[in-house]
Amino acid sequence: MAIRNVYFDLTEELNTEGEIAVLASGQAVVFHRVSMMSKDGAWILRETPEACRRALSILERHGARYRPGAPLDVRWLTGGWSSHFEFTDAERRRIRCDFVTRPPRMEAEEILRLFDTTGTAKPLPVLDIEPLIRIKQTQRAKDYPVIGELARLLPPEREIEFTTDPDRILALASAYGEHSRRAPVRAALGGGSREAVVVALARELDRLQQQDRARLEKYRAASVGYLREFQVANIADLPLLEAHERLCKLAERWLPHNPLVQEDRDGAAQ
Amino acid sequence: MELLSEDDLNLKDMTREELDRAWNLWFDLAQTTNDFDPLYTHGVFVLWDRLPDGSEDIDGSTGPAFSSAQEG
Numbered sequence: 001m002a003i004r005n006v007y008f009d010l011t012e013e014l015n016t017e018g019e020i021a022v023l024a025s026g027q028a029v030v031f032h033r034v035s036m037m038s039k040d041g042a043w044i045l046r047e048t049p050e051a052c053r054r055a056l057s058i059l060e061r062h063g064a065r066y067r068p069g070a071p072l073d074v075r076w077l078t079g080g081w082s083s084h085f086e087f088t089d090a091e092r093r094r095i096r097c098d099f100v101t102r103p104p105r106m107e108a109e110e111i112l113r114l115f116d117t118t119g120t121a122k123p124l125p126v127l128d129i130e131p132l133i134r135i136k137q138t139q140r141a142k143d144y145p146v147i148g149e150l151a152r153l154l155p156p157e158r159e160i161e162f163t164t165d166p167d168r169i170l171a172l173a174s175a176y177g178e179h180s181r182r183a184p185v186r187a188a189l190g191g192g193s194r195e196a197v198v199v200a201l202a203r204e205l206d207r208l209q210q211q212d213r214a215r216l217e218k219y220r221a222a223s224v225g226y227l228r229e230f231q232v233a234n235i236a237d238l239p240l241l242e243a244h245e246r247l248c249k250l251a252e253r254w255l256p257h258n259p260l261v262q263e264d265r266d267g268a269a270q
Numbered sequence: 271m272e273l274l275s276e277d278d279l280n281l282k283d284m285t286r287e288e289l290d291r292a293w294n295l296w297f298d299l300a301q302t303t304n305d306f307d308p309l310y311t312h313g314v315f316v317l318w319d320r321l322p323d324g325s326e327d328i329d330g331s332t333g334p335a336f337s338s339a340q341e342g
Contacts (some may be wrong), residue, residue, distance in 0.1 A: 005290045006297075033281040036293045040298055042312040068321055069313065083315025093297065094304050098312040123286075139316075219314035226310050227315075228322040 005030070005261065006095055007041035011124055013227065015057055020051035022114050024127040024135060030226045034149045044113050044127065047074055047101035047112060059097065060240040068098070068230045071247040077101040079258030081219070085240075089265040104215065105134040129153050133162045139213040144205055160185060164205065166197045197266045215260070222259035229254055 007027045007229065013023035023031060026038025045051050054073045066205070070081030077083070077100065085097040093139045102111065117125075127135070131151050148164040160172040160180055169177075173188035184200040192200075229250050230236075235243045284292065310316045 003291060003294065005293050008290065031292055033284060033289060034342070036281065036296050037300075039297065039304075039307065040311050040313075064292070068309075068318075069315060080314060082315065084310065084313060084315070091298075092324070094302050096311075098310075100313060213317070216314055216317050220317045223318075224317065224322055227318070231321060231323055 006089055006093075008124060010041060010058075010095075011043070011126070014055060015125055017054065018050075019115055019117050020046040020054060021099075022127055025098075028081075028127045028132050029136075029146060029150065031124065032129065032132070032153060034090055034153070035090050035146060039094075040098060042098040042100075042113065044114060045072075045077070045099045045101050047077060049074055054101065056240060056244060059085050062089075062095070064097065064240055065236050065238070066243045066247060067236060068227050068242065069098075071244060071251050072099060073168065073244075073248055073251070073255055076223065076251055076255060078266045080104070080260065081255070093224065100134065103131075103135045104212065105137060106131050122189070130158065130162070137208045137212065138158075139207075139216060140211045141209070152171070164226065165202055165203065166194060169197055169201070170194060220258045221263075224255050226254035 005027070007023065008031070011023045012020060013260050021043040023041070024044050025040075025042035026035075027041050027211050030036050030038055040045065045055060052074060055150055056072055064085040065083035067086050070076040072083040080100070080102045081087040083099045085099075087097075089095050090125050102108075114125075114127070129150055132145050136147055136150070146255045148163060148168070151159045151163040151165075151168070157176045160169065160176045161182065163169060163172075166184070168186050169184050173180075177185040177189050180189075183204055184197050187196045187200040219220035231244060232249070233250060235250070236247065280300075281289065308316070309318055309321065
């Protein structure tokens, strides 16, 4: 049986020649010791052609194939698209690797700082708790209990800004909630009942889920024809570098660089 | 390592080696459910639970979703 977490090892491998990939999502939750129920690996990749080349080279060495998704190319990654890969490891386990350069709910400056490692030697490049919480504010209901546990790792003045636990909001509000703009915190500070806090929290979570779903729906709608062509061309059966070349050509024809902005026929944002 | 449940807050007291071993044990077992996993757990394709296969017209989209300079 393997001794080390394959996704932690891949993170080290991706960063061998300089930091280009920060472990995020479920494996970051594992790293922070909140849960171990994550089967796939997801990374925030440095948004450069060189970082894409290095990641592809490492994935190729592992025998990875493209799964349906955007090419690992900054022309599409800049627009928020994600790239997806899969291989089987020496122990016949399915390893899935997902990459983005523009994770949702992170500002561009904040993403750039991920790769500014001056004077901050980390044992493993892993996303910190606060941005991890924000990228996990997804359309999936199951992410919100995890957010509550992640928030417990923050100091109380920050925990109150993210926790999804009504009891923690009630416990923290009087000491740390004065400047918070969150509706559940305001409900607690206003002397609202526990039920009022629960209702405000439910509304907040529903709003976050709906916002994320609306964003993803734009990517879904923009990828229909592209995903169909991906499968017709059997991209997933091709050796990785050949697949990448073919996929870029498909994407040039079928995938808008950024579905969140309107593009003209030259692919330029309006 | 004291416990292995999802809610095990003793995770925080594990060494890196203990965490890796516990995760590997879980990951080996979790391979049995691969066929039932969602297509995507991260990224912008997560709304797809079944991909368009070329034999159908999803959302009425039959032409290119986008035309770039290469085409024109």
